[in-house]
Each structure stands twice: as structure tokens, then as C-alpha cells.
Amino acid sequence: MKRTADFQTHSVDLEKRADGSMLMRSTHALTPTVERTGDWLHQWAETAPDRIFLAERSGAGWREESYADVLGKVRAVGAALLARGLDASTPILVMSGNGVDHGILALAAQYVGVPIVPVAEQYALVHGAHGRLREVIGLVRPKMAYVVDAEQFGEALALEALEGVEIVASRPGGRNVTAFDDLLKGDGGIDADEAFAGVTPDTVGKILMTSGSTSSPKGVLTTHRMMCVNQAQLADGLPFLRKRPPVLVDWLPWNHVFGGSHNFNMMLANGGSLYIDDGKPVKGLFERTVENLGLKTGTLCFNVPLGFGMLLKALKEDDGLRRRFFEDLDLVFYAGASLPQDVWSGFEQMALEVKGEIPLMTSSWGLTETAPAAMMQQEPAPRSGIVGVPVNGVTVKLIPDEDMRCEVRVKGPSVMPGYFNDPEKTEAAFDDEGFFITGDAMVFLDKDDPNKGMRFDGRISEDFKLQSGTWVRAAQLKLDMLSRLAPLVSDLVVTGADRNQIGVMIFPNVAELTREGFELTEADGAYACKLLQGEIHRRLSERAREISGSSTLVSRAIVLAEPPSMPEGEMTAKGNLNIRKVLARRAALLERLYTDDDPAVVTL
Template identity: 70%
Template sequence: MKRTTNFKPHNVIRENRADGTILLRSAEPLSEVANTTGDWLHSWAQQTPDNIFIAERHGAGWRAESYAETLEKVRAIASSLLGRGMGPDTPILIMSGNGVDHGLLALAAQYVGIPTVPVAEQYSLIHGAHGRLRHAIELVRPRMAYVVDATQYSEALALDALVDIEVIATRADAKTTPFADLLKGDCADVDVARAKVGPDSVVKLLMTSGSTSSPKAVMTTQGMMCANQVQLSDAMPFLRARPPRIVDWLPWNHVFGGSHNFNMMLANGGSLYIDDGKPVKGLFERTVENLSLITGTLCFNVPVGFSMLLGALRKDAGLRQRFFEDLDMIFYAGASLPQDIWQGFEKMAVETKGEVPLITSSWGLTETAPAMMLQHEPTENSGVVGVPLNGVTAKLIPDGEMRCEVRVKGPNLMPGYFEAPEKTAEAFDDEGFFITGDAMRFVEPNDPSKGMKFDGRISEDFKLLTGTWVRAAQLRIDILAALSPLASDLVVTGADKSEIGVMIFPNATELEAEGFQLEEEAGAYRCPLLLGEVHRRLAAHAATGVSSSTRVARAIVLSEPASMPDGEMTAKGNLNFRKVLARRADLLKRLYAEADPAVTTL
């Protein structure tokens, strides 16, 4: 199978310490790093002024802003912000999702050193999630807030926590300031303020998911974001070979969409077309419509999104041709891409284009802006996160089973959490490495250049009553693959029990399509046919020779989706396993009871 030749081979150095700790780093130096994101904007506005930087759907086409137009509007907005007395200590809360005005405001604030705080739009639009919005407001104390539509966000804007804060809205009402007013500018000297902005300037406060504690605000600096983009383009030469283009829905309140993807376009003179669809029922059709208008040179998505996309491409030969025509990379994140989906894209790429683009993933965190490792040479298997990027050192602490706890250093690492010195101190070890809490293992122990595979969160592991350790994160991935597409997600159970169980969040669309007759009882589905299919697949998994640490013996299918207001789901769409188990303690008890009609056992 012919694979892309436009890649940078891995080149890493491994250092073995006497205590068993391993240091892993790139053998190549980091290329020159810009001081600020404003430097990128100026550079491309001069080199390619008419090229589109950012666009969103407008009627039958797109509202687009060129690099020259973006710079002009960014400077005008920055002037208006300065004229209001804003600066490094007056954050702007951004409550809406992705949009051109959101992007312009964020860049204008960065341009003159004003932090922005993008939060998940669900926190504003879902009544039960207002507590998380209030927590963010009380933590960062913003001077200004932005929403795209004052009427749509009116309930959230009525919160007491937002009293006396100026609210900017693209579609304003009598209580809010029109976004257009910011474009009028002010007499403030933008260049003087910009000259004070440098690599150490904090320009984003990104909220963590809060899966293990109350959400913290990660202080993200210009230097972190600028270094990370150079690290990525050092590893992926096609980013510099031609301006990249993406059609992307990933939310900007998350570091993947808002720092990784957004800045990748800005740093490399690329074009970001905002996809107002999502990989969920009722919205994915909009994604297909958007792709019918324009496709990217890069494609970013989560595994469920790629599964839906593969199905759409199989049905439409014209879309399939356009999709692969200029494609350099398929990049998945959030979870491991199922191998059948991976192979489906490989086969389709060869049939359509004659070669396979780079199919890859990386690893990083909100605290690292985000990428620390990247698989930047071709591989045949999903789940590999690669090797440290230039300038990054990974500290690997073996646990005795070829598995390592991962700690990291690098120029893209945060200085700390906002106004949380104790949490910051706890986050670093005595050598200054950030304690990620993640585990990995080498793809090939004797060849570090083959990269590493993510192996779960250390804190998610548990012991059975027998004393057997269960690596819950990897087991979850394996069982999800076995139950695909019936399960959308699941929680692995069994701490202090004699057997491993799973609590399954079903894929409602798939169950409906398959015609399962579902009967709900106290939070779980009673459906002999569905439970029988789950039993068959778990038995097939067990028949592959799994041990007691990977044999799932019990399963229950939950009838209620994960609740964001109750903290079961984070803004990133990830399950908070502790919250699920605590909130559904009665269902966990039923899972281990005898003869429950909603439980299947092996």
C-alpha cells in the first residue's frame, strides 16, 4: 500500500537513569519561534493579504475574512478594548461557540495582552450547567463577556455573577453592546500596548475539565502557543510546503480546537472554515453540506466523527473525490480510532487518490498548549501517539509492567494555574517536570523511534478483590471496539469486586436503526435481544484468551444519557467516571446483584 512520502522521520534520544527512569527527547533542535500570535498575523497580512484566514457559513455560502481584513479589524477591536481601560488583569469571558467574531475578538485581545476565557457554550445554554459557568466567572472575574446572540443567551446573561460586566453581542439587544461598536476603534495607542506583549504574556485562561476536582484555569502564554506551532511544523513539513486548510467544528473552549487547530492555520498562513455541524444526529448533515462546498488539506475529528464521515463518503463518489484530492493528513484525538475505521480510510484513499495520507494522532494536555508527542511518520495501527516533539523531554517512570507514568518539560508547558499556587506546586515534581497522571508504553521496547501508546490514567486503575490490577482506560477502549456501534461510551467497574463489569451508554441512533424494542426500568434497559447481543460480543472478547484483569463478566445498558449539569460529562464530551459511579450507585449495585433482568453475565 502506497503511503505519503511527505513526512519527517522520528529521531529520538533515550537516556536510561540508574533508578530505572527513562528520559526521552527529540534529537533535533527547535526552530525559531515567533514572539506572539500577532507576529503571525502581520506576516501573512503582508505576504498573502487576500488569502482567506477565517470563514463561517452565511446563507448559501461563506462570510470570509482575509488576512488583511483580519489584521485591520483586530487592530480596531484592540483599540476599543484599550479605550475601555482593559489590560492583562481584565479578562474577557467568551460564552459562545466558534464564530468569526469570536475569533476576531480573541485575536484582538491577544494582540494587546488581554486574557480571554472561552468556556463551553453548554454552560450558558443548559440551565443545569450554570453552576459551572458561575464557577468560571467567580474564578477569573472578567471585565467583559461576549455572546453571539443576546436573546439566545439571555438566561445565562441574567446571572448575578455577570452584573456590572459589559456584554458584547454580535446580535445585541437593549442591554448589550453591539459587536460592531468594537470595530469603530478608539483613540488608544494599539502599537504601544502591543509592544508590551511578549512570550511570557498570559493571553488565555483555559478551564480544565474538572474530572478530578473543581475546574482550574490554565494560564496559557504567547510563548506556549507559538512554540507549539513551531514544534508541529518542524514535525510535519507539509504545513510549511503550502498553506493548510481545514473545515473544522472542534470547540475553541478546548485546547485542541482553540489552540492547536486555530493557531495551526494562523501560524502557517492557512484558512479555517468553521463547520457549524457536529458528529451527532441532526447536525452531521450540516457537516456534509459544508464539505460539499469546500474540503481541507487536513482533517481533524474524534473517532465517532470519522466513523460518520466514512459512511458519508461511501455514499457520495463526488464528495469522496473532493475530500481526498488535496488531503495531507487525517488526525484523530479524544480516543483511539477503531482499526476498522482506520483501514476503511486507507482503502478509500488508495482507491481515490492512489496513496494514503498521514493518519495520525498526538498526545498532550490543556497545560501543554497542547501537543507534547506526535506520531509524525506513517504507521499501520491506531492508538500510537508517537515521540516527543522538538524541545520536549518526557520523563518515563516504569511501573514494573512495561508501563510508564509520563511527566514532561518543554517550552509549551504552562507557568501554572491561575491564582492557585498550591495546585500549581502539586502539579510539578522536584525537577520541574509536569506530573500528567497519564501512562504509556513503548510500541517496541527496544526501539523508542517507533513511538509510544497511550495506556490510560494512573488514577483510573483499580484492583479486584483478588488483588489483580485492572487497567481501566485500555480495557474501556477494547470493549468499546467490541461493542461498536451499539455503545457510545462506557464505564469500567469492579473496584473491590470479584469481577469486572461495564455500565454502557448506548448509541441511541444505532439501537433505533436496528429496531431494538427497549423497555426502561429504573435507569436501565430491559431488552433480551440487546442484552443477548452484548453478551455475545463480550463472550467473543473473552474467548480471545483474556486474563482476569481484562475479562468483562457483567454488563448493564443505561437508559439515561450522561448528564452535563450533574457533572457526569465534561464540556469536552468526556465521561467523568467518578461522577457516573457516584450518581448511579443504585445501578452499580444492580450490576453486581444476582438475577437482575437488566444485567447480562458471562
């Protein structure tokens, strides 16, 4: 089938070592890159000054800022920051979501060597999540904090933890805070050029808060080198990025490395235009995404699997939107869990029908600590779920078990130097050869041909044993169950550690269930709905007939009535479940799951 975009072919060297481990690296050379994010801004402000860089919705249209405009504002805000005494030791906390002023502030801070610390806006807007916000404030001790709207974020701004911190807001709303417009006035007594010259590849540009499915939050030191090198790695693998300026309409949050480093910097590095989508793939907000795409479509599309599923449905229902969406599209890129194959196939078929060719549909793998892309499927993939091979300049260490399932470790210039103010966790994060220990597992698509790439196979820390001693690979099993139970579920937790059967605790897709006519009745924290239970039983039974072995047989299920709680730590800022928190907080429901006579439990 004809493909829209070109790509770098996979070419890797796999070194097998005496201890059984393997080192995998690309044979392609890494393209040289700039040293600082501000270098990109200067490049495009000079060569394409009037091209739109950042845009956000304003009334019926967009507020658009060109590269020349952004550079001027970045230099002014940078001078204002230095005039206030900010430096590498005084981070700026950003508590609100994506926006043009947020982007300008972040680039200004990076321009003069001040770290930016973006956090999930839910930490400030959800009363019960203020404890998480206090944790971050206590860790990074910011000298300045930014919000877009002082009234909207008023409760968080009143926290005692922010006492003495200068508050800046784009919309002060009469509160005693600094207007963002005041920063735009700059300071004539500050030499921005001198400050910019002092920024090096090792300067920390941002501190990203991260926590996995089982760990506590940590601050990842993200240097200019990490961000700049990672964009060279991405453009090496996807050379069409350098051939014409990309355009992106994107909602993914900037407090997360995917939206804030991968996507934002991809536009900046390649002279692209980023239109900020103020919608999200959730009920009540996805309609805004559809409206935004009606005004502007891109050459790239990034999303999570849930978002792509909702988008596919919207495109099927709107001929005009479908045509505009695909007519200039080079790339469909998903992150997070594996994209359901029916959604993948739906996009391929739709692209063929609209323009007779398919954009590159792909994914990559990495973590906040790896900037993020460490492996990427650069070639067209035969199906969903493949994360490819190491990007140029990165060495991946693979430690296989007897089944050739490999623990993955990473070394390269795009890997973090460590965690903020935490030497113990930093030391524990690297092995004696300097490889970052990711905790993830991979398997080769073809053990005889590493160029076919690898498939993500879960986190080692999430695996558990049944009473029989059988290992259960929970992450991969979860992906399968999400696909089997779609669209009834929004997420789930696989259970069974030290028990004799595997079960699932299901967080339902309430909007979809209501639309389908399921009547949900709560029974002490779980939903008891005979019709829904019958459908789950049917799907589990059908799956049971297709598999063999106790390591993958799911024979119990319970549908949880309360969604995962961010204030209680059950959900991370990235939207991932913290499995340990869920199991600990819902211990009584876990016990009910393994009770045969509970009316809320589905059993095979």
C-alpha cells in the same frame, strides 16, 4: 504504499537514569518561532493580504475574512478593549461557540495583552449547567463577556454573577448590550502599536478551563510562548504545513485546546484558511457537516473517533464528496480515544481507490497544560493507537513499573507556568525537577527501539484493584470495549474496584439502536431489552474466549437509560466522562450491576 505528505523521521535519545526513570527527547533541533500570535497575523497580512483566513457559513455560502481584513479588525477591537480599561488582570469571558467574530475578539485580546476565557457554550445554553458557568465567572472575574446572539443566550446573560460585566454580542437583538460592531469602530486615542509591543512570550493569551475524568475544573494559564512554540513543534514534525497554506473545515470547539489552540493556531501560523463547520458528529447536526464539506474541503482533517466513523459512512454513500474530500488531502488526524482499526483501514482503502495514495494518518498526545502536543506520531503508523515520540524541544520523563508501563511527565517551553489563581494546585502539578505530572501512562511499541514510538495506556488515577488484588487498567480496557461494542454504545464506564468481577456501565447510542430495531424499555434507570442484552452477551462471550486473565475479563454489563449529565458534572466541557461523578451519582445502578437476578444486567 505511496504517501501524500512528507514528515520528519523519528530520532530520539533515551537516557536511562540510576533511579530507574528515563528521559526521552528528540535529537532534532526546535525551529525558532515568533514571540506572539499577533506576529503571525502581521506576517500573513503583509505577504498574503487577500488570502482567506477565517470563514463561517452565511446563507448559501460563506462569510470570508482575509488576513488583511482580520488584522485591521483585530487592531480596532484591541483599541476598543484598552479604551474600556481592560488589561492583563481583566479577562474576557466567551460563552458562545466558534465564529468569525469570536476569532477576531480572541486575537484582538491577545494582541493587546488581555486574556480570553472561552467556555463550553452548553454552560450558558443548558439551564442546569449554569452552576458550572457561575464557577468559572467566580474564578476569573471577567470585565467583559461575549456571546454571538444576545437573545439565544438571554437566560445566562441575566445571571446575577454577570452583574457589572459588559456584555458584547454580534447580534444584540434589541437587548441592552454592546454590539460587536461598536468594538470594530476602535478608539483613535489608543496606540495599538504600543500595546502590541508590550506583549511578550510570557503574556497570558488565554485561560483554558480543564478537568480530567476524575478532577475538578482548573484554569490553565496559556502563554504566547506556549502557543507559538507548539506550532513550531508541529510544523517541524509535519513540514508540509510550511510548504503550502493548509485549508481546514473544522467543528472542534475553541474552548478546548485541540480546536482552539492546536487547529486554530495551525492555520494562523502557516498562513492557512479555517472554514468553521457549524455541524457536529451528533444526530441532527452531522448532516450540516456533510453540507459544509460539499461546499468546501480541506488539505487537513481533524476529528474525534466518533466523527470519523460517521464521516466514513457519509463518504461511502457519496461518490462526488468522496472524490473532493481526498483529492487534496495531506493529513487525517484523530484525537481523544483510539480510532477503531476498521475506520482507520476504511480511510486508507478509500484514499487508495480515489487517488492511489494515502494521506498521513496519525495522532499525538498532550493535555491542555502542554499546549497541547507533547508527543506525536510523525511517521506513517502501522495502525491506530500510536502517539509517537516527543516533539522537538520537549523532554518526557518516563517512570516504568515492573511491566515497563511508564508514568509520563513533561518539561519544555510549551508547558504551562501554572493554574490561574491556584498556587497549591500549581505546586502539586510539578515534581521536584520541574516536570509536569500528567497522570497518564504509556508503553513502548518496541522496548528495544524507542523510535517506534509509544502507545497511550490510560490514566493512572483510573486504574483500580479487584478484590483479588489484581490491577485493572481501566482506560485501555475501555478503549477495547468501545471497539468491541461499537456502534451500540456512545460511551461507557469500567467498574470493579474492590469487587470480584469487572463490569461496564454502558451509555447507549440510542439513534443507532433505534435504527437497528432494538426496542428499549426503561426499568428504573436502565434499559431492559432482551434482543440488545443478547447481542451484548454474544460480544462479551466472544471476547472472553479470546483473552485470558481476570484483569481484562468483562463479565457484567448494564445499559443506562439516562445520558451523562453535564449539569450534574458527569460530562466535562470536552465531552469526556467524569468517572467519579458517574459512579457516585448512579451508585444504585452500580449496585444493580453486581446483582445476579436483575433483569437489566447481562452476565457471563
